[in-house]
Amino acid sequence: MADWDARQYMKFESERTRPAIDLLARVEGAARRAVDLGCGPGNSTELLAARFPGAEIEGLDSSDDMLAQARARLPGVAFERIDITQWRPRASTDVIFANAVMQWVSGHVAVMARLVDDLAPGGRLAVQMPDNHDEPTHVLMREIAALAPFAAKLARASAQRETVGSFEDYYAALAARGARLDIWRTTYAHILPTPQAIVEWVKGTGLRPFLAPLTGSEQADFLAAYSEAVANVYRPVADGRVILRFPRLFIVAVKPATSRKSPRAEGAKANSKLGTIAIARRGRR
Numbered sequence: 234m235a236d237w238d239a240r241q242y243m244k245f246e247s248e249r250t251r252p253a254i255d256l257l258a259r260v261e262g263a264a265r266r267a268v269d270l271g272c273g274p275g276n277s278t279e280l281l282a283a284r285f286p287g288a289e290i291e292g293l294d295s296s297d298d299m300l301a302q303a304r305a306r307l308p309g310v311a312f313e314r315i316d317i318t319q320w321r322p323r324a325s326t327d328v329i330f331a332n333a334v335m336q337w338v339s340g341h342v343a344v345m346a347r348l349v350d351d352l353a354p355g356g357r358l359a360v361q362m363p364d365n366h367d368e369p370t371h372v373l374m375r376e377i378a379a380l381a382p383f384a385a386k387l388a389r390a391s392a393q394r395e396t397v398g399s400f401e402d403y404y405a406a407l408a409a410r411g412a413r414l415d416i417w418r419t420t421y422a423h424i425l426p427t428p429q430a431i432v433e434w435v436k437g438t439g440l441r442p443f444l445a446p447l448t449g450s451e452q453a454d455f456l457a458a459y460s461e462a463v464a465n466v467y468r469p470v471a472d473g474r475v476i477l478r479f480p481r482l483f484i485v486a487v488k489p490a491t492s493r494k495s496p497r498a499e500g501a502k503a504n505s506k507l508g509t510i511a512i513a514r515r516g517r518r
Contacts, residue, residue: 252332343406346409349488359484368478390446422479
């Protein structure tokens with residue numbers, strides 16, 4: 234798939250940054266080292282740097298264009314291009330902040346569980362993912378992709394993004410690592426000037442897998458059909474503007490400050506202690 238377009242993405246910087254602000258507000262404690270995983274153009278990295286002054290901050294992403302924008306925005310922060318599925322944090326990492334990225338990661342639930350394991354004791358994994366698979370914006374993408382002019386090229390477009398799971402899915406995976414969890418879902422109501430603004434929004438994110446396989450003329454045809462469908466669904470309110478409903482899932486997983494011991498290990502320790510006491514008592518007789 235083609236690289237991300239940072240300028241297109243940041244057309245709605247304020248709206249895209251708000252969930253990162255809300256997520257960071259629920260991350261407790263201090264940090265000596267914090268990583269912005271999927272840092273994009275650096276808007277969320279900037280929040281981390283302000284929240285943890287004096288900490289070592291690092292931004293990681295797979296997009297060269299996003300990283301170029303991030304480096305220009307925060308020249309004093311280290312940014313690196315990585316594959317999130319393969320990346321492992323240093324043992325001293327206190328916070329991993331993953332805002333609007335895990336839905337693009339194959340096997341993201343298992344990756345999140347591994348990241349909790351890799352945190353420093355007491356470390357925090359903070360994740361936010363768009364949960365809008367069933368919103369009209371995304372339903373319409375799939376419906377138009379299934380039409381005859383596009384179906385052959387776009388048969389796997391929707392599979393580029395993983396389905397966001399349920400509260401129970403993430404609880405089961407992360408609580409098994411001993412994490413203390415805070416999970417919630419918020420639906421934002423973004424008030425935009427026109428239905429075309431909704432199209433511009435998703436061109437920077439959700440539409441990317443649907444446009445990338447098409448030629449220039451095919452992209453124009455797809456966008457024309459999609460724009461018409463969006464305008465039919467997102468009707469203007471009293472003042473002529475439109476409301477984009479945008480649900481998002483939030484997760485903060487806190488790793489135990491001390492490592493857990495297995496019941497078998499605890500049992501062996503208890504038996505050893507009892508044996509020592511018995512020997513000592515025999516010695517005193």
